[in-house]
Amino acid sequence: MSQAKMEDIISLCKRRGFIYQGSDVYGGLSGTWDYGPLGVQLKRNIMNLWWRRFVDERDDMYGVDAAILMNQKVWQASGHVDTFVDPLCEDTVNHRRYRTDHILKDNGVDTDGMTMEQMDAVIAEQGIKSPDGNPLSKSRTFNMMFKTHVGATESEDSISYLRPETAQGIFTDFKNVVDSFYPNLPFGIAQQGKAFRNEIAPRDFVFRSREFEQMEIEYFVDPEHWQEAFDELLAATHEFLAELGLKPEHIHELDVPAEDRAHYSKKTIDIEYDYPIGREELMGIAYRTDFDLMNIQRASGKSMEYTVKGTNTKFVPHVIEPSFGVERALMAVLSGAYREDEQNGEKRVYLALPEHLAPVKFAVSPLLKNKPELVEKAREVYAALTKANPGRVMWDDNGNIGKRYRRQDEIGTPYCVVIDFQTLEDGTVTVRERDTTEQRRVKVEEL
Numbered sequence: 001m002s003q004a005k006m007e008d009i010i011s012l013c014k015r016r017g018f019i020y021q022g023s024d025v026y027g028g029l030s031g032t033w034d035y036g037p038l039g040v041q042l043k044r045n046i047m048n049l050w051w052r053r054f055v056d057e058r059d060d061m062y063g064v065d066a067a068i069l070m071n072q073k074v075w076q077a078s079g080h081v082d083t084f085v086d087p088l089c090e091d092t093v094n095h096r097r098y099r100t101d102h103i104l105k106d107n108g109v110d111t112d113g114m115t116m117e118q119m120d121a122v123i124a125e126q127g128i129k130s131p132d133g134n135p136l137s138k139s140r141t142f143n144m145m146f147k148t149h150v151g152a153t154e155s156e157d158s159i160s161y162l163r164p165e166t167a168q169g170i171f172t173d174f175k176n177v178v179d180s181f182y183p184n185l186p187f188g189i190a191q192q193g194k195a196f197r198n199e200i201a202p203r204d205f206v207f208r209s210r211e212f213e214q215m216e217i218e219y220f221v222d223p224e225h226w227q228e229a230f231d232e233l234l235a236a237t238h239e240f241l242a243e244l245g246l247k248p249e250h251i252h253e254l255d256v257p258a259e260d261r262a263h264y265s266k267k268t269i270d271i272e273y274d275y276p277i278g279r280e281e282l283m284g285i286a287y288r289t290d291f292d293l294m295n296i297q298r299a300s301g302k303s304m305e306y307t308v309k310g311t312n313t314k315f316v317p318h319v320i321e322p323s324f325g326v327e328r329a330l331m332a333v334l335s336g337a338y339r340e341d342e343q344n345g346e347k348r349v350y351l352a353l354p355e356h357l358a359p360v361k362f363a364v365s366p367l368l369k370n371k372p373e374l375v376e377k378a379r380e381v382y383a384a385l386t387k388a389n390p391g392r393v394m395w396d397d398n399g400n401i402g403k404r405y406r407r408q409d410e411i412g413t414p415y416c417v418v419i420d421f422q423t424l425e426d427g428t429v430t431v432r433e434r435d436t437t438e439q440r441r442v443k444v445e446e447l
Contacts, residue, residue, distance in 0.1 A: 006276035009338055010205055012349065016411050018042065018334075019206065031202030031210035033327075038411055041359035041391065043213075046244065046329055047192055049356065050215045053240050054190055054322075061188045061217070062177050066169025068194060069150060069160050074168050077299035078292065080145060083263075084164060087116040088142040088200050089123070091130035099200045100139045103128060113259045116141070144197045162196035167321065169193075170218045171292045175304060185306060185317060186229050188219035192326075204277045206327040213326035218292075220306070220317035226287055229320050234269060234285055237322055241271070241282075244329060245354040246336050250274040251282075264291035273332045282328050288319040333357060337412060343437060351412030352435055360413040361392040362447075365404055367420040369397040378419040381429065381444055385417070409434055417447065 013019040018039035022032030035043055055061045075081050087100035100119045101111040107128050111119055116139045122128070123136055130136055146162040149155075163169065170189045177189055192215045202209050221229045241251060256268040265286045273282040293304040293316050305314040337351040355361060364382040366374035375397075386393045394413070396404050401418065408416050418430040428441040 005335070005338065006205065008349070009276065009334055012338075012351075012410060013039070013334070016407075018411075022211075031199055031208075033206050033209060033211075038359040039330075042333070042353075042357060043326060043330055045357045045359070046333065047213070047215065047326060049243060050240065050324065051190070051192065053243070054188075054215075054217060054236065058188075060183070060186065061190050062181065062183065063190050064170060064173050064177070065193060066166070066173055066191060068163050069148075070163060070169065070172070072159050072161065073299060074172055075145065075161055077295045078168050078171075079263075079295070080161075080164060080168075081143070084145055085141040085143050086200055087119060087139040089120075089139045090137040091132055091134045092137050093130075093134040094132060096130065096132070097200055098130065098136075102201055102203070103130070103136065106131075113257075142198075142200055144199065146196050146198050163194075164197050165195050165323075166191045166193050166214045166216050167218060167323070168292070170216065171296060174218075174220070174293060174296075175302065178306060182309070184309065186219060186221040186225070188217045190215075190217045192216075204275075204280075206331055207275070207277065207280065209327065215324040215326060217320075217322050218288075219320040219322075221320060223290070223315070223318040226318050226320060230267065230285065230287055233320055233322050237271065237283070237285060243354070243356075244333050244336075245352075245357065246273065246332055250336065252279065262286065264288050273328075275331065276335050280328075282332055283322070283324040285320065285322045288321050290316045290318050292319065293317065348406065348409060350409035350434060353412035353414075355414045358412045358414055359392070360394045360408070360411060361389050362415050362417055363394045363396045363404065363408045363413045364417045365396045365401070365419070367401060367418055373424060374419055374421070377423055381417060381419055381447070384444070385447060405432060405437075 016038060017036035020034040020036055021028040022034050023029040055063050088097055089100045089103065090097050100116065104111050104119055104122060107126070109122055120139050128136065145164050148160055148162065149158040150160045151158045170191050173189065193213065194211065195214050196211050199208055199210050219229055219233060242248070250273055252272045254270040254272055256270055261268045266289055267287040268284060270284045271282045272279050297304040297316065304316050306317050307314050333353070334351070337353045339350050339352050341348050362385050364378055364385060366378040368374055382393060382395050396408065398404065405416055412434070414434050416432040418432065420430060423429050428443050429447070430439050431442045432439045
């Protein structure tokens, strides 16, 4: 997969109404993206599938929706205020700023495990310049959280942040969920929602942006049995990725070495995917021990201990965290589904999306839109299919039938349903399948 393919996917996304540049009419805002009608539906289908598999179909999961704005003590206790930083360097001529590790990666340098000082030393030794060919400054730390103030006055006490992750909302609600439901261990709390990071240099389409969505689980366990829970959630993750239509040969597990893991993690598996931009992290699963709950207990003065039912045994649970980025999943789905072939001597582009993810499942059209009897019958079929598949059926009578097929192929519609004169005679319609382009006659009531 090449950068050229990434450009093709980006072009298709804008042309067909999946993803637009944020604030595009005003020249855009870097690191922000708007989701058009098809992008919204595809994103929702991915998120609904995740929620169904990890929450609805399990009896050990509880959903929450925590506030985006939280008490600043949350981020102080978690360490984000002091440590949620990236190394930033600057072009000394035009003063454009870059992430130091990205500059090195673009020059073929592996920065895993490097300190900021070591990265600066490599830049100096190798004479690495900015993308514009100018010298780079020494690096400094840059906190990625968006700071704001809550209330009518601005002071140190009114500081809040747009959350950089959804996980801390789950941890702060741990005691509330236990008090309300008193679930048996092990159990999980799941959340989907927006997160914000003031990325120095957003890049690679929606892969790294300043506003994004996460799907996260904090799974609370007895520390004696963390490994079993870790293995079970890792297996469930692979099942979910298969349901996204991602080929196993493009999915890779990276057991992150101790020196590269987050300071709170005793074990981390990164799931990497072969994107058109290269092999990059798709999601991760980490054993966070009791790091977060102990931080809350110390900072709040409130016990985070769990009492095992029917006993006097108390302890602060340990945590397994599967963390998914919605946009990274969506980008993997789009790049994995992108196809080009040749039909009747012409290049054809189509998205081989799994049927349960495709934004549009059926496209309905009359063979000829200037024939009232065909239009009337097509409208009947469209209404019936829409009732059975709300939000997943499109009416399409624009252009000739060949153009409609090509348009629907590009947006990944599995089935085009065409009402023709034979429909009026025997009640059958033509169903044309996206991947094979084969056509067959099907009775309307069997659709």
